[in-house]
Amino acid sequence: MFLEKLASKGVTLAQLPIPVVRNEVERLVLSYAQQRQWFLWQMEPDGSAYNIPTALRFRGQLDLAALQRSFETLIQRHEALRTTIGEEDGQLLQVIHPCQPFELARQAVGTLDEGALQAQVALEVQQPFDLARGPLLRVKLLDLAQEEHVLVLTLHHIVADGWSMPLLIDELVSLYEGYSQGREVALAELPIQYADYAIWQRAWMDAGERERQLAYWMSQLGDDHPVLELPTDRPRPAQQSYRGQRINVDLGEALGLSLKQLVQRQGATAFMLLLASFQVLLHRYSGQADVRVGVPIANRNRVETERLIGFFVNTQVMRAAFDTQLTFSELLAQVRQRALAAQVHQDLPFEQLVDALQPERSLSHSPLFQVMYNHQTRVKGERRSLPGLEVESLPWRVHAAQFDLTLDTFEHEHGFSATLTFATDLFDAATIQQMATHWRNLLQGIVANPDQRVAELPLMDDTDRQHIVDGWNATQADYPGDTSIHQLIEAQVFATPDAPALVFGEHTLTYAQLNRRANQLAHKLREQGVGPDVLVGIAMERSLEMVIGLLGIVKAGGTYVPLDPEYPQDRLSYMFEDSGIPLLLTQSHLRETLPIPAGLRSLDLDGENLEGYSDANPNIDVAPLNLAYVIYTSGSTGRPKGAGNSHQALVNRLWWMQKAYGLDASDSVLQKTPFSFDVSVWEFFWPLMTGARLV
Incomplete structure (x- = not known):
């Protein structure tokens, strides 16, 4: 039907002009972008992430009266400003309303400081829209004083884009200037309306253009669509809240001039260079070799759409591939080639690409990319002088973020400025400030040596480097590094001999009792040849004897090797053989269950009579680097391996824990971890060196 209408107007598909056909079709369909906006709005009808605001002082x-009439003319001129979304027989439609009276909403707020004014503007901007009822243009005039006002304009993204708002302001100012002087204003006639574009877009895609452009993007993006995993301050929530903040990034005139000169030397554009630098930052932060960034394009490459308010902007996914040897110049060439190719394939609606690639969908992040980059040349904060009136753009704090992170750069005569908008669900402002600093440092490094490898470009400046390398590593602390773990326990025995040290069920041993029994065992072990770095196996159930056995081994200067009786026989057999222990401490009732190798000497602590041995400290000369224990790994990455730890390392760890948590005689420590895991080491020895109770 539509193609026949094109043919009847003498239009060929090769030329693809956009004809005026909205009055000749039964139903005004949505553009693909509008269709996605409707879907997003239904998910969060009370959200404001897709509001497009501006404020004029x-x-x-x-x-x-002139301001009122200016808005009436704009609404009559642009059908998008009087459009809502309807549904008929399950099909979404644009509903264009006839021009209705426009009432300029006003609110007297009085003199406000900057913070209060910002809050008032934010309150207006964050009000949700009803896409089915409208209107989708909201205007509020805040009266601060007799000759000072702030005009807050808010459009919903479904009827406008970033290009539309400056266009609306330009026409508003032109109309106001004429009407305030009592003359008519003739704006250039609009060749089409947005509904014409939406109809044409669908027809063009259906005529084969979708397949041509989709083939390109599918070849570029492939089948795997990784989520960019930046280090965040908080875990990603199950559903985005779209709450956000924005910080300004000052690049400085000197750096801006150097970047412009580099662009000329490299045969690229500012957009290409800054995009490449941003991708480097994301690569360095995430460690991922495949970095994808969303890039909005105006999508107004036809004369019919240049002066039209509507949702034309499209989104492209710019992919960068990194390897360890890639230089920035090589990356820039890669970005240049892909950016030029993307321009030739810029018309495929992003929504069509998502539908075709079908990435794993999640309410926690956007599909295909999670970070956006946008480059603009329009000057921000522009002032205008009208008869008797000064008009100035009013900046305000952003409270919404559509993506995890968005970098906006602005090119002007003296260089560049930038902003970073971030999801506050994920990031703190301080984190993004640091990221901005790292990006500036990267740009400085790129300017200094664009042929440097990406992996070697500087992120940190001298202050950061000193803080991280020197400041964070200034962790030197005094601790008894020449003292063995049992000597620290013996000192506690001397200090509190009668205090309870070990509690097991109804049985309690004081520090003195535990020390005497461990000493007797240590002398027995010395008789058996145990000394520094001699491995002694211990296979016991949780009991008083287990703790006496561990302490007795280290007091004899030996190294204990825990063998959990509940382990599978094959694992225990392997550990017996691999460790080569010459002696085993166990309990008599476990003998029949353990695969004890023939010829291995063993002692049953529950039946061994140690009364004839001295209960004095053995005072064995144990060096700081002698092993205190060897614990076998789980074997999840292969065969289990014995991992040893020295007295010095163990004392260092326990000394830090005591400084951090400060156990004393009022504390009890539950020994809950199987002694075949290293956490058990802290549970056994930490309380005994501090006067606490081991339970």
């Missing part, structure tokens, strides 16, 4: 004599 008026100083002087404001002609309210």
Whole structure:
């Protein structure tokens, strides 16, 4: 039907102009972008992430009648400003309303400081829209004083884009200037309306253009669509809240001039260079070799759409591939080639690409990319002088973020400025400030040597480097590094001999009792040839004897090797053989269950009579680097391996724990971890060196 209408107007598909056909079709379909916006709005109808706001400060004599008439003309001129979304027989439609009276909403707020004014503007901007009821243009005039006002304009993204708002302001100012002086204003006639574009877009895609452009993007992006995993301050929530903040990034005139000169030397554009630098930052932060960034494009490459308010902007996914040898110049060439190819394939609606690639969908992040980059040349904060009135853009704090992170760069005569908008669900402002600093450092490094490898470009400046390398590593602390673990326990025995040290069920041993029994065992072990770095196996159930056995081994200067009786026989057999222990401490009732190798000497602590042995400290000369224990790994990455730890390392760890948590005689420590895991070491020895109770 539509193609026949094109043919009847003498239009060929090769030329693809956009004809005026909205009055000739029964139903006004949504564009693909509008369709996605409707879907997002249904998911969060009370959200404001897709509101497009601006605020203007008026100083002087404001002609309210001229302002009212200017808006009436704009709404009559652009059908998008009087469009809502409807549904008929399950199909979504654009509903274009006839021009209705426009009432300029006003609110007297009085003199406000900057913070209060920002809050008032934010309150207006964050009000949700009802896409089915409209209107989708909201205007509020805040009266601060007789000759000072702030005009807050908010459009919903479904009827406008980033190009539309400056266009609306330009036409508003032109209309106001004429009407306030009592003359008519003739704006250039619009060749089409947005509904014409939406109809044409679908027809063009259906005529084969979708397949041509989709083939390119599918070849570029492949079948795997990784989520960019930046280090965040908080875990990613199950569903995005779209709450956000924005920080300004000052690049400085000197750096801006150097970047412009580098762009000329490299035969690229500022967009290409800054995008490449941003991708480097994301690569360095994430460690991922496949970095994908969303890039909005105006998608107004036809004369019919240049002066039209509507949702034309499209989104492309710019992919960068990194390896360890890649230089920045090589990356820039890669980005240049892909950016030029993307321009030739810029018309495929992003929504169509998502539908075709079908990435794993999640409410926690956007599909295909999670970070956006946008480059603009429009000057921000522009002032305009009208008869009797000064008009100035009013910046305000952003409270919404559509993506994890968005970098906006602005090119102007003296260089560049930038902002970073971030999801506050994920990041703190301080983190993003540091990221901005790292990006500036990268740019400085790129300017200094664009042929440097990406992996070697500087992220840190001298202050950061000193802080991280010197400051964070200034962890030197005094601790008894020449003292063995049992000597620390013996010192506690001397200090509190009668205090309870070990509790097991109804049985309690004081520090003195535990020490005497461990000493007797240590002398027995010395008789058996145990000394520094001699491995002694211990296979016992949780009991008083287990703790006496561990302490007795280290007091004899030996190294204990825990063998959990509950382990599978094959694992125990392997550990017996691999460790080569010459002696085993166990309990008599476990003998029949343990695969004890023939010829291995063993002692049953529950039946061994040690009364004839001295209960004095053995005072064995144990060096700081002698092993205190060897514990076998789980074997999840292969065969289990014995991992040893020295007295010095163990004392260092326990001394830090005591400084951090400060156990004393009032504390009890539950020994809950099987002694075949290293955490058990802290549970056994930490309380005994501090006067606490081991339970």
